Amino acid sequence: MKRKRLINIGEIPMRRKIVFIIIAILFTVFLSYLILKTIDIESEERPKRIIFIPKLIDNTNDFWVDLIAGTELAAKEYDVDLTIVAPNREDDYEGQNNFIDWAIREKPDAIVLVPADYTISLPMVKKIKEQGIKLVLVDSNVAEKVEDVLIATDNFKAGREMGRYITSYIEEDTQILMVSHVKTASTAIERQAGVRAGLGKQEDKIVDVVYCDSDFLKAYNLTKEFIQNNPSINMVIGLNEYSSAGAFKAIKEVDKDRRINAFGFDSSTAQIKFLEGNYCKGLMIQKPFNMGYLGIEKAVKLLDGQELPEYIDSGFQLITQDNMYTKENQKLLFPFER
Amino acid sequence: MLVSFSILVIIALSIFMLISLSYTKDTVLDNSIEYTTKLVEQVNYQIESYVDYMENITALVTNYDNVNDYLFQTDLDAEEFNNLRAEILTHFNLIVKAREDIYNIAIVSDNNRYLINDGLDKLNTNVNVDNLDWYKEAISNPGQPILSSSHVQNLVEDDYKWVITLCINMRNPYTNEASGIFFIDLNYDAIIDLCEANSMSEKGYIFILDKKGDIIYHPQQQLLYSGLKEERIKEVLENETGYFITNEENSKLYTISVSDKTGWTTVGVEEVSELMKNSSETKIIYFIVTIILLIAVVIITAVVSYEISSPIKILKDSMELVQKGQLEIANIDDIPDNEIGSLSKSFNIMVYEIRNLMDRIVYEQKEKRKSELRALQSQINPHFLYNTLDSIIWMAEAKKTEEVVIMTSALSKLLRQGISNENEELTILQEVSYINSYLTIQQMRYNDILEYVIDFDKDLYSEKILKLTIQPIVENAIYHGIKYKGSKCLLQVIGRSVGETIVIKVIDNGVGMSKDRFDKIFDSHKVNYKASGIGVYNVQRRLQLHYGNKYGLDIKSRPNEGTTVTITIPKKRDNGLK
Numbered sequence: 001m002k003r004k005r006l007i008n009i010g011e012i013p014m015r016r017k018i019v020f021i022i023i024a025i026l027f028t029v030f031l032s033y034l035i036l037k038t039i040d041i042e043s044e045e046r047p048k049r050i051i052f053i054p055k056l057i058d059n060t061n062d063f064w065v066d067l068i069a070g071t072e073l074a075a076k077e078y079d080v081d082l083t084i085v086a087p088n089r090e091d092d093y094e095g096q097n098n099f100i101d102w103a104i105r106e107k108p109d110a111i112v113l114v115p116a117d118y119t120i121s122l123p124m125v126k127k128i129k130e131q132g133i134k135l136v137l138v139d140s141n142v143a144e145k146v147e148d149v150l151i152a153t154d155n156f157k158a159g160r161e162m163g164r165y166i167t168s169y170i171e172e173d174t175q176i177l178m179v180s181h182v183k184t185a186s187t188a189i190e191r192q193a194g195v196r197a198g199l200g201k202q203e204d205k206i207v208d209v210v211y212c213d214s215d216f217l218k219a220y221n222l223t224k225e226f227i228q229n230n231p232s233i234n235m236v237i238g239l240n241e242y243s244s245a246g247a248f249k250a251i252k253e254v255d256k257d258r259r260i261n262a263f264g265f266d267s268s269t270a271q272i273k274f275l276e277g278n279y280c281k282g283l284m285i286q287k288p289f290n291m292g293y294l295g296i297e298k299a300v301k302l303l304d305g306q307e308l309p310e311y312i313d314s315g316f317q318l319i320t321q322d323n324m325y326t327k328e329n330q331k332l333l334f335p336f337e338r
Numbered sequence: 339m340l341v342s343f344s345i346l347v348i349i350a351l352s353i354f355m356l357i358s359l360s361y362t363k364d365t366v367l368d369n370s371i372e373y374t375t376k377l378v379e380q381v382n383y384q385i386e387s388y389v390d391y392m393e394n395i396t397a398l399v400t401n402y403d404n405v406n407d408y409l410f411q412t413d414l415d416a417e418e419f420n421n422l423r424a425e426i427l428t429h430f431n432l433i434v435k436a437r438e439d440i441y442n443i444a445i446v447s448d449n450n451r452y453l454i455n456d457g458l459d460k461l462n463t464n465v466n467v468d469n470l471d472w473y474k475e476a477i478s479n480p481g482q483p484i485l486s487s488s489h490v491q492n493l494v495e496d497d498y499k500w501v502i503t504l505c506i507n508m509r510n511p512y513t514n515e516a517s518g519i520f521f522i523d524l525n526y527d528a529i530i531d532l533c534e535a536n537s538m539s540e541k542g543y544i545f546i547l548d549k550k551g552d553i554i555y556h557p558q559q560q561l562l563y564s565g566l567k568e569e570r571i572k573e574v575l576e577n578e579t580g581y582f583i584t585n586e587e588n589s590k591l592y593t594i595s596v597s598d599k600t601g602w603t604t605v606g607v608e609e610v611s612e613l614m615k616n617s618s619e620t621k622i623i624y625f626i627v628t629i630i631l632l633i634a635v636v637i638i639t640a641v642v643s644y645e646i647s648s649p650i651k652i653l654k655d656s657m658e659l660v661q662k663g664q665l666e667i668a669n670i671d672d673i674p675d676n677e678i679g680s681l682s683k684s685f686n687i688m689v690y691e692i693r694n695l696m697d698r699i700v701y702e703q704k705e706k707r708k709s710e711l712r713a714l715q716s717q718i719n720p721h722f723l724y725n726t727l728d729s730i731i732w733m734a735e736a737k738k739t740e741e742v743v744i745m746t747s748a749l750s751k752l753l754r755q756g757i758s759n760e761n762e763e764l765t766i767l768q769e770v771s772y773i774n775s776y777l778t779i780q781q782m783r784y785n786d787i788l789e790y791v792i793d794f795d796k797d798l799y800s801e802k803i804l805k806l807t808i809q810p811i812v813e814n815a816i817y818h819g820i821k822y823k824g825s826k827c828l829l830q831v832i833g834r835s836v837g838e839t840i841v842i843k844v845i846d847n848g849v850g851m852s853k854d855r856f857d858k859i860f861d862s863h864k865v866n867y868k869a870s871g872i873g874v875y876n877v878q879r880r881l882q883l884h885y886g887n888k889y890g891l892d893i894k895s896r897p898n899e900g901t902t903v904t905i906t907i908p909k910k911r912d913n914g915l916k
Contacts, residue, residue, distance in 0.1 A: 021636065021637065021640065024344075024632060024633055024636045025633075027632075028629045028632070028633060031625065031629060032625075032629070069560075070564075073560065073561070269496070269498060272498065273464070273496070276462070276464035276465065276492070277464050278464075287564060289560065289564050290564045290565070290566055293561070293564070293566055294566070325490070325492065327552065330489065330490045331563035331564075332563075332564075333490070333498075334490045334498045334499075334500065335560060336500045336559045336560040336563055337499075337500070337560075
């Protein structure tokens with residue numbers, strides 16, 4: 001009996017030892033797990049795949065160059081796998097729809113889109129959402145609100161401010177030609193409405209509106225033709241980069257005695273030269289770089305599950321000859337390129 | 339012990355870990371600050387050298403006679419003019435070719451003579467030079483090179499590039515008036531190279547501010563210009579210690595160095611977590627070392643405590659055995675050769691000594707009892723002897739020769755047996771013959787009242803019995819039972835074999851005993867010499883000592899009816915306790 005108890009007593013610490021070693025091992029495993037967890041917290045995340053479809057890719061157009069530069073920089077900042085596809089012409093709705101269709105089939109995490117047309121693009125835009133792909137619209141929108149986030153210039157407000165600015169140049173005999181871009185594009189519709197609202201009572205000074213379909217040459221020809229046919233025109237407003245630049249060029253050629261006051265939207269080098277040369281009295285500039293950058297940034301944040309406002313105003317600024325080289329405005333007018 | 343010791347170790351290790359980790363963190367941070375400070379100062383110095391170099395180029399051009407002639411000589415003919423122009427252009431070309439970071443190089447005089455780069459670029463007619471900040475500053479600081487902040491260079495036609503302009507005002511040697519400038523537009527290639535080559539980590543960067551806090555260069559310049567990002571310019575300008583750490587989720591270390599020469603501020607930015615990358619490696623090593631130590635300590639503790647506690651357990655159990663008196667099995671085997679081992683050895687020696695002592699005590703007690711017994715045996719009750727001798731005399735006087743012979747020979751036998759036998763034990767045959775002699779004498783003395791019968795199973799004769807076991811009982815029966823009866827009594831001494839025991843009954847039909855007396859016999863611790871030489875209690879004690887508590891006397895008595903004393907002893911036990 002006694003001897004047997006002796007053996008039992010000998011076994012107890014042995015069992016306790018095993019238990020303790022097991023506890024120690026578990027503790028070790030747990031600790032290592034914690035350590036690995038804290039270290040590997042930044043473990044490789046799959047880069048988000050985003051497809052960006054602007055209205056067009058045109059390396060001669062500063063607006064689109066800046067916008068795309070913005071998306072590319074944001075893609076670099078946020079480690080996004082970014083693909084950019086677009087037609088060659090702004091009014092190639094079908095071409096853009098084909099690209100959207102292709103993008104949907106690619107099943108990216110998000111699509112950032114500048115819809116070419118207010119109504120024609122709508123069914124395709126809807127299809128993006130139906131496939132459960134996050135959608136960020138940039139610059140322009142479509143007839144129905146389907147996008148997750150819209151990042152754009154408040155075109156109506158920008159137009160209205162332009163309209164108000166213009167009134168200070170309006171005299172009794174003022175006759176205005178408005179050179180718009182694409183009749184059915186949301187930006188064109190809203191800016192025109194804005195300018196009209198800004199002009200207020202002077203709205204009836206608008207003699208005609210022509211549409212250049214975002215074609216520099218067409219804008220140039222239309223303006224030239226119109227002025228030649230209507231020599232009494234003494235004010236021209238271009239509603240985007242193509243319309244303004246084309247119109248300004250026509251004015252510089254036709255208006256030798258410099259009666260015509262010109263105004264425009266956007267800020268290509270050509271437009272800036274007209275502003276420097278005082279052909280143009282004011283440029284309403286958007287922030288295409290910001291739009292592009294925010295488009296990608298917000299898409300990333302949507303994918304990260306953040307709540308975002310439905311509309312983000314990318315802002316605008318009226319630039320005149322006097323203030324174009326102020327510290328702040330030169331930053332807006334001229335992109336810093338490395 | 340294992341648990342508490344391990345907890346102690348874990349606590350100690352954790353404290354060690356925490357202290358060393360925080361110490362490491364502080365040290366790493368201090369080292370990083372020192373390192374980045376040096377780095378940023380280095381960048382600052384390199385930028386100064388860079389500007390120095392550019393100023394040298396400036397000096398080279400402005401001291402070039404051809405340049406002055408070209409700009410200010412009024413009476414040049416077309417050929418001379420073109421020659422000068424060609425020479426200057428070659429000069430420009432040499433400079434621009436060697437330096438990719440020079441975007442524009444130009445001389446402009448206020449008499450509308452100018453030369454830009456390859457001579458094909460034109461001045462932007464829409465821009466009035468006099469309105470340009472850097473130009474104004476150069477004019478008001480004659481002979482001193484002026485370094486502009488980052489700005490858009492709009493002086494060259496059709497080109498709007500962000501540059502840094504280094505310009506110097508040029509004196510017309512003919513009028514001695516400041517009437518021209520030389521400028522170099524620097525693109526950011528060199529500065530980017532300088533800043534990026536010296537960036538410490540992937541997420542670290544360096545940026546440069548001018549005197550007013552406007553950005554000269556920043557890797558995210560466009561984002562800052564667009565208002566999409568902000569930089570802590572205000573904090574940098576207000577800082578006096580040369581560095582600060584931002585208080586945000588992903589805190590950053592800003593290291594600042596201001597150049598006396600250019601007035602520019604070079605700022606290095608580094609994410610603190612990035613600086614701690616090495617320390618997180620250190621952290622892992624600390625953790626691993628701690629865990630290995632922990633495991634080692636636990637195992638060692640387990641082994642050591644097992645080594646210590648298990649022999650202690652054995653020792654304790656042995657001690658318990660000793661407590662219970664089981665000395666024979668209390669010895670400890672397999673003693674490890676350490677402190678506990680020597681303790682166990684001492685314990686074993688102690689137990690051995692105790693056992694020896696106890697054996698000695700037992701032996702001595704036995705000897706004492708023997709000598710006591712011998713003393714008792716040698717002292718045959720003198721009264722009995724007198725009375726017997728008296729009886730012999732009395733019988734001799736009455737000429738009862740035969741009876742005298744019987745009695746005398748019985749007495750002689752009795753005495754011989756009493757004296758002669760040295761052994762503690764006798765055979766039952768010897769004891770029976772002793773009692774027979776004794777009863778012969780007593781029967782002759784009390785022949786009118788005493789009858790006796792001795793009846794033993796023959797096979798018991800060879801069995802052993804303690805000396806003087808039956809005789810004192812018989813004596814008691816006679817003196818206390820029969821003597822006072824007054825009438826004839828029968829004394830029976832019967833020995834029977836019952837299983838493994840021998841049962842001997844001494845039965846008398848004398849006066850018997852009351853309860854009081856009965857108790858007295860057993861309570862008495864003294865040898866009742868007067869009554870019988872050896873008391874009943876003494877017999878009982880001796881029997882139990884010799885044979886164990888299971889054996890001994892059992893007395894049943896009733897007043898006026900008699901007494902039966904039963905002696906029970908084991909068979910064939912010649913050696914007492916084992």
